Amino acid sequence: MSEFAIETRGLVKRFGQVCALDNVNIAVRKGEFVAIMGASGSGKTTLMNILTCLDTHTEGQVFLDGQEASLLDEDGRRNFRAEKIGLLFQQFHLIPYLTALQNVMLAQHYHSVTEEDAAKKVLEDVGLGHRMDHLPSQLSGGEQQRVCIARALVNDCPILFADEPTGNLDEANEKIVLDIFQKLHANKHTIIMVTHNPDLGRYTDRVIRLQHGKVIEEVQN
Amino acid sequence: MAASKQSMGRLLVIRSLKLRMRRVVIVLAALTMGAAIITAMAGVYFDINEKMSHELRSYGANFFVGPKEDQGTLSTTDYQHIVALLPEADRVASSPYLYGLVQTDLEQVVAMGVDFGQMKKLAPFWQVLGERVGVSFDERNVMIGSKLAQRLELKVGAKINLLQGNKRHTFTIKGIVNSGGDEDNYLIVNLSFLQKWLHQSDQAHYALFSIDNNMGQVSTIAQQLKKQFPNLVSRPILKVSASEGKVLDKIKLLMGVVALVILVLSILCVNTTLTAMMSERRREFALQIALGAPRKQIMSQIMQETLLMAGISIVLGLALGYVLAQILGHTVFSASINIRLPVFVLTVLLSVSAALLAAYIPAVRAMKVDPAKVLKGE
Structure with missing residues (x-):
């Protein structure tokens, strides 16, 4: 078993003539909380998409939980997403016609089987025990993001990817979300957070900084 | 759960x-x-x-049965057999037709003998001034073609006498027929009367049938009748049956x-x-x-x-x-x-x-x- 949850070797991603990622070599240990930072256009979202198997790379190697990603076909990448990772986005992507509880159970549905009790438990863990039967439109932004966190956690996936998770939240809700991340980190979850906010980087073990598709700095906190 | x-x-x-x-x-x-x-x-x-x-049966008869050219007339007994052969559900109406010259008190005219009871369905397109004769055995009323009525200056309700030697038979004109066809020139009387009058009992010149043709029955019936009555001509009236199709x-x-x-x-x-x-x-x-x-x-x-x-x-x-x-x-x-x-x-x-x-x-x-x-x- 690899000690790394994520590892890239000589990772290159090109969109036509544009090189979005250029020889990126990073490694994230299991249980580590890492921030990937950089300005807009630095390649952090492209990197996140490749690491979450939503996109494929052009050259190099990507190891996800010890498995080389380029060997995975469409089904393999889908299974990896369903079984190994929890996803969190800046925009609160929830199915509008499902309640908070049903949105969480949707992740279970694509993972294995739906278990209402487990879904309720994880919603209670993020402080939404009283909002389970509400539709997304009846929840605040912070509450919606917490439903997304519950959905990302419900399958006990070992790696949590968060792309600008607090980008649309006010300060109070940002703190709630970061507190949840801290608890998860304490429970040995691997968390990879993409952000351009330097303040968030302080909550992590390490900051990987990208510029023009290259890793320019790695700072241990 | x-x-x-x-x-x-x-x-x-x-x-x-x-x-x-x-x-x-x-x-x-x-x-x-x-x-x-x-x-x-x-x-x-x-x-x-x-x-x-x-x-489409309002177009009139769509099937003809008659004797072959050299064989004179159609017997009404054969006609009855043919009627009995036709599936009841398909037969809308039918009548034998007999023609002959008769002397009236006005002039000699052509009389057409038909089964009046069938004519409403067999010739629904007849435009009738007055009333149709509705009963097959009616020997008191006749119908008259519009052209003949005009020539003889006869109106509905007028009397017309048929003469034969010393015999005389008086009819009342019940309806004047305007069909746009030959009927407009005829005196239309009940078939059995005309057969007796002309001394041609059991005889007709031909018979017309109105038959449902929803499944193409007319052609089938024609073939069937050709086999069973080889001395008769049995054929669809193509103008009508083809129009239906x-x-x-x-x-x-x-x-x-x-x-x-x-x-x-x-x-x-x-x-x-x-x-x-x-x-x-x-x-x-x-x-x-x-x-x-x-x-x-x-x-x-x-x-x-x-x-x-x-x-x-x-x-x-x-x-x-x-x-x-x-x-x-x-x-x-x-x-x-x-x-x-x-x-x-x-x-x-x-x-x-x-x-x-x-x-x-x-x-x-x-x-x-x-x-x-x-x-x-x-």
């Missing part, structure tokens, strides 16, 4: 439709209209032969074209609405794919939604189509339309095919959505 995969699948299908009820109503309306038109048109199509055949074919073609046009319009409407619906739901599908949904499951979800809408539309369409068919039947044929089993099968098959065809392209687009781009808001 573990729930089944199917229950979450059902939830996704039903809730997604509920959320977009306005668009769903448009799809339902388009599919229902398509199903209703198919039901109505197919209902009439499968029933039209029977209904139109009855309707042509009219039926044209009406069927028209109904087919109408149904096809409505179906195509319905497919286009459903396709446009579903395309808009799927476009609105791109983020939803992208999220499902990001969460690990197989792309074919997205396709399956959309197809299930479409089939659910199609199912509801088929039920509504069959009911509406039945009503439409009855309105058509009563307006055009003055009769109810029987909705037969093939109509149900056709409506279900065409409606489901139309719905799936309309949903196919939007579903493929939804299936191919790129979650990385869509979830990032691109």
